[in-house]
Amino acid sequence: MILKSQLETILNENIRGYFPTTGKLQTESGKSYFLKSGSPSRIYQCEANGLNELRKANAIGVAEVIAATDTFILTKFIERGSCRTDFHADFGRQFATMHRYQSEHFGFFEDNFIGANPQLNCATDDEKNNWPAFYFNKRLLYQFKLAEQNGYVSSRLRQHFSILESKIERILEGSEEAPTLLHGDLWPGNYISNEQGSVVLIDPAVYYGHREADLAMTKLFGGFSPAFYAAYQEENPLPDGWQYRENIYKLYHLLNHLNLFGRSYLPEVESMVFS
Secondary structure, three states: OHHHHHHHHHHOOOEEEEEOOOOEEEEOOOOEEEEEEOOOOOHHHHHHHHHHHHHHOOOOEEOOEEEEOOOEEEEEOOOEOOOOOOHHHHHHHHHHHHOOOEOOOOEOOOOEEEOOEEEOOOOOOOOOOOHHHHHHHHHHHHHHHHHHHOOOOOHHHHHHHHHHHHHHHHHOOOOOOOOEEEOOOOOHHHEEEEOOOOEEEOOOOOEEEOHHHHHHHHHHOOOOOHHHHHHHHHHOOOOOOHHHHHHHHHHHHHHHHHHHHOHHHHHHHHHHHHO
């Protein structure tokens, strides 16, 4: 009841119905919103800040935030529709355009979340302008230490991860670009085709980094058509060698999934680190 009263104050009208399976909230005037709520956590405000950051690029559809607190995030509801025939090509071009939105430094003004795990974004002075240092320390090393705490790291994996650390600058050599706005967690569950058949991004893990990291995540579980990648390359071509660097960016998300969901992801993590 407290939440309902709070939401009605924010919306300045009464709530007519709420449908938990879809998160859809309807008001008496017929407007629809999406509500995600739960125990107190920074995750809701971080999600709102990420969505608002993506909207700054003015390049692609992004869920519109109405309000966020430590117990909920409220956005405009996105009615799902069928993808237009040119949906994937448009998506690729728009995503490539979003990746032209840049910052002076790597990271973000706050740490946020990648799934339920923390994602460290507050760069040290040594990391703000050094992508290999930022990526290794704030992405790979953090998740690796979490995997150690969770009991997933063998002595062999630890040894090879140390070797990886010594090679990180060479692996990422050739990808030097200005810090770029990233969705951070783009897989098929984190975009929607709206009623007009256009893409809308949801559930980001925003930070400023190298765009190859965003695209590598799209390859991890599939769901993105060749037209998406072809249009992206036409609009904003990737630096040479991106195929070689793809696995180092996949590794972050595999480590995160290992820490979130358990040992079923360990063989893939070991395969990438040992190779």
